[in-house]
Amino acid sequence: MQRLNSQDEYFLDTDTATAPTHIGGLEIYRLPPGAGPDFMHKLYIKLKNSPVRAEPFNYKLVTQEPEQADKTAKKGLDWLRPAPQKKKAKPERGWEIVDNIKVEDHLYLHALPKPGGQRELGELVSRLHVNRLDRSRPLWETHLIEGLEGGRYAVYQKIHHSQFDGKRGMSLAHHTRSPKASTRGLPPIWSVTLDKAERAGKPKPAVEPPSKLKALASWGKALSSMSAARKNKPGEGVIAPYSAPQTILNGPLTAFFSLFAGAPAISGPRLPTCASVDRKVLLHRESRFPCGCMCA
Numbered sequence: 001m002q003r004l005n006s007q008d009e010y011f012l013d014t015d016t017a018t019a020p021t022h023i024g025g026l027e028i029y030r031l032p033p034g035a036g037p038d039f040m041h042k043l044y045i046k047l048k049n050s051p052v053r054a055e056p057f058n059y060k061l062v063t064q065e066p067e068q069a070d071k072t073a074k075k076g077l078d079w080l081r082p083a084p085q086k087k088k089a090k091p092e093r094g095w096e097i098v099d100n101i102k103v104e105d106h107l108y109l110h111a112l113p114k115p116g117g118q119r120e121l122g123e124l125v126s127r128l129h130v131n132r133l134d135r136s137r138p139l140w141e142t143h144l145i146e147g148l149e150g151g152r153y154a155v156y157q158k159i160h161h162s163q164f165d166g167k168r169g170m171s172l173a174h175h176t177r178s179p180k181a182s183t184r185g186l187p188p189i190w191s192v193t194l195d196k197a198e199r200a201g202k203p204k205p206a207v208e209p210p211s212k213l214k215a216l217a218s219w220g221k222a223l224s225s226m227s228a229a230r231k232n233k234p235g236e237g238v239i240a241p242y243s244a245p246q247t248i249l250n251g252p253l254t255a256f257f258s259l260f261a262g263a264p265a266i267s268g269p270r271l272p273t274c275a276s277v278d279r280k281v282l283l284h285r286e287s288r289f290p291c292g293c294m295c296a
Helices: 006-013 039-048 076-080 118-130 166-176 194-199 212-229 270-286
Strands: 022-030 059-064 092-097 107-111 140-148 152-160
Touching (some): 022 118, 039 140, 118 140
Parallel strands (some): 107 140
Antiparallel strands (some): 022 152, 059 092
């Protein structure tokens, strides 16, 4: 068993029904020329038959109870002495490598209702994303979605943040995606052993964990920076968190949310465009624009 590090512990402990800590990615593709009506079913069968041999897609969360100390018989007058109070050891959690994982337990095929537009796609992905991952098996899912208008289909992938981040995802994308539409035979994401593909068998360099003194120093520096930021006013530098005015955009989280998958690609400056959209939404929903800086 590989013990959890502090970052894994954080993402697992803060996972709640209203704020799950898994991450998801939505990709939209065009069907290849000449694709028949059973293309998605054939793709599902092909992926289902691809074995799971990559980490962390073969990791399962396990809990081990601490070993109990052997109770020895007391001798002489030892029974008169009060037994020292011992703290109950906490169970240890870690990742266990699982063999012979059933891909069909993690792979799903969906069909969008007509007309199969961006709204229908957003509603389906919203329902898929709010469900927490089952901790009795490896924490990932892949959803194939057919019936998207314009001869397209979508792939939605979900994995727990304790096992995956954006950097690892981008590294895997180089081995599971291709800019050429004619490329065939690429493996699914759960069949790529990233270390072998990138390092060609080279051993990983040893990384020494920071000392407790350095960790405390970094925390002190972060708290000092946040204390200084609280004194800043809009336009005077870094703004402290939780200082934005209360709106519908930063209210309490609920178990339901809506994904709008119809946003067009933005080729120019993104920040002014986002600010203009936020302003229109606030004026439409609240009939007023909040006073103060809407800092991100």
